[in-house]
Amino acid sequence: MIFDYTVVWDSLPLYMSGLLITLKLLAISLVLGLIIAVPLAFMRVSKRAAVNLPAWLYTYVIRGTPGLVQLFLIYYGLAQFDAVRDSWLWPWLSSATFCACLAFAVNTSAYTAEILAGSLRSTPHGEIEAAKAMGMSRFLMYRRIVLPSAVRRALPQYSNEVIMMLQTTSLASIVTLVDITGAARTVNSQFYLPFEAYITAGVFYLALTFILVRLFKRAERRWLAYLAPRNG
Amino acid sequence: MKKLALLGAMALSILSHAVVGAEGKPVRIGIEAAYPPFASKAPDGSIVGFDYDIGNALCAEMKVKCQWVEQEFDGLIPALKVRKIDAILSSMSITEERKRSVEFTHKYYNSPAKLVMKAGTDVKDVKTELKGKNLGVQRGSIHDRFATEVLEPAGVKVSRYASQNEIYLDLSAGRLDATLADATLLEDGFLKTDAGKGFAFAGPDFTDPKYFGEGIGIAVRKNDTELRDKLNAAIDAIRANGTYKQIQDKYFNFDIYGN
Incomplete structure (x- = not known):
């Protein structure tokens, strides 16, 4: 017996429910992360230190610590304090799903903010001058010109971040969630077949990554066509 | 010439030492040190506990050198199979499922x-x-x-x-x-x-x-009956000579061996 297919086949339902958990974690943390990241990115490009510094500190601390440490701090760390356990936050913080989503959202928000900030800084002067020449207000200029233009140029790097987040969600299995990796750990501990269990998980992640890459390629072709190299 | 002969003799003695060393290859025992009072970490990082003491007593009884290898519990059997360790002494219950992939000694304790x-x-x-x-x-x-x-x-x-x-x-x-x-x-x-x-x-x-299951045993590889028999004999020996009771009294105030 080189590869035990029957074990993989029998545990497919477990992997499928794990797939749903993984997708749920990924979607929630990406949406939350993006919502936090946009204002942070604008703070990061501000010239005023009082605005820039807090955002700089946030992204520096979050990007400077591993996601695993952040998850442990939120899940086990906060639960250590009576004040937290007695507070109105506890119904949420006692849920492993909430803690995982929160940790992942915080993690991705810092990276996304830096990606977006870099993109904002490289906005061509011409676009801004044109917007000013049209008599746009500052807010209108940001909404119509600067942000859409920056988001477009951030797409390729952001696709990397999304794929990294997909792999990061595998950390959820250490706080009792049975995502794809959690399913693999369960299968391994039942049958003692680590190769079969983790290869199957790997195939699931590969397939998801393939789909994500495809989606981003499509998005880039649609919204970044004007930046693509031209023939002739 | 004399120098050369001396060098040769030295090399030979080193070589023969190496051969003797290879014969006394240590038995690598896998343990998860997060299971007090059976096995846990002392503040200085060393392993302490009933499993650890029993293991050392068995090694002394068998007159072999033992080396402890720490591992998470669900990684112990895979590690045994791929020969990263030679035995598992980590409060592992003897069950039918596990017997299919590993060989067990008879129990060294049993508690509900x-x-x-x-x-x-x-x-x-x-x-x-x-x-x-x-x-x-x-x-x-x-x-x-x-x-x-x-x-x-x-x-x-x-x-x-x-x-x-x-x-x-x-x-x-x-x-x-x-x-x-x-x-x-x-x-x-x-x-x-x-x-x-x-x-x-x-x-x-x-x-x-x-x-x-039937209690807690020591797991060895499926075909390693030699080590299993030696461990069984050693368990019986320390039960008989009072070493087991000495270790047991250090941790429990009741008979952990069961009936």
């Missing part, structure tokens, strides 16, 4: 499984009274199997953890209502500690041999 819940909780019928409650078990343990096959179908919400320590954290935090594990382990690892205040044993002893 019990539930721990908030003090004052009275449980008579486990299946009906635990319905809807959150139960934590160690992933891959016999308690996990019992919970998965008997309690989960009855409506108990089962969460699986990598080690018992994380279960205690979530019990104290209130994320879990109960845990099912070895009684001795729960007593010394949790109930006797500060974190275990306000918690107590609840419900009956779980001893169904179908799930809880």
Whole structure:
């Protein structure tokens, strides 16, 4: 017996429910992360230190610590304090799903903010001058010109971040969630077949990554066509 | 010329030493050091506990050198199979499933499984009274199997953890209502500690041999009957010569060997 297919086949339902958990974690943390990241990115490009510094500190601390440490701090760390356990936050913080989503959202928000900030800084002067020449207000200029233009140029790097987040969600299995990796750990501990269990998980992640890459390629072709190299 | 001869003699003596060293190859024993009082870490990082002392006594009895290898519990059997270790001495229960992939010595102790819940909780019928409650078990343990096959179908919400320590954290935090594990382990690892205040044993002893096995044994590779026989003889020897009782009295005030 080189590869035990029957074990993989029998545990497919477990992997499928794990797939749903993984997708749920990924979607929630990406949406939350993006919502936090946009204002942070604008703070990061501000010239005023009082605005820039807090955002700089946030992204520096979050990007400077591993996601695993952040998850442990939120899940086990906060639960250590009576004040937290007695507070109105506890119904949420006692849920492993909430803690995982929160940790992942915080993690991705810092990276996304830096990606977006870099993109904002490289906005061509011409676009801004044109917007000013049209008599746009500052807010209108940001909404119509600067942000859409920056988001477009951030797409390729952001696709990397999304794929990294997909792999990061595998950390959820250490706080009792049975995502794809959690399913693999369960299968391994039942049958003692680590190769079969983790290869199957790997195939699931590969397939998801393939789909994500495809989606981003499509998005880039649609919204970044004007930046693509031209023939002739 | 004389110098050369001396050098040759030196090289020869070093070589012969190396050969002798190869014969006394240490037995590598796998252990998970997060299971007090059977095995845990002392503040200085060394391993302490009943399993560790029994292992060292057995090695002394067999007159072999032993080397302890630390590993998470669900990685022990895979490590044994791929020859990273030669034996598992980590409070591993002898079960039919495990016997299919490893060889066991006879038991070196046997103690029942019990539930721990908030003090004052009275449980008579486990299946009906635990319905809807959150139960934590160690992933891959016999308690996990019992919970998965008997309690989960009855409506108990089962969460699986990598080690018992994380279960205690979530019990104290209130994320879990109960845990099912070895009684001795729960007593010394949790109930006797500060974190275990306000918690107590609840419900009956779980001893169904179908799930809880024939006791705790030492696992070796399937074809390694030589090491198994040597370990069996050593277990009998330390039981007979009083070494076992000496170690037992250090940790427990009852007969941990069972009947």
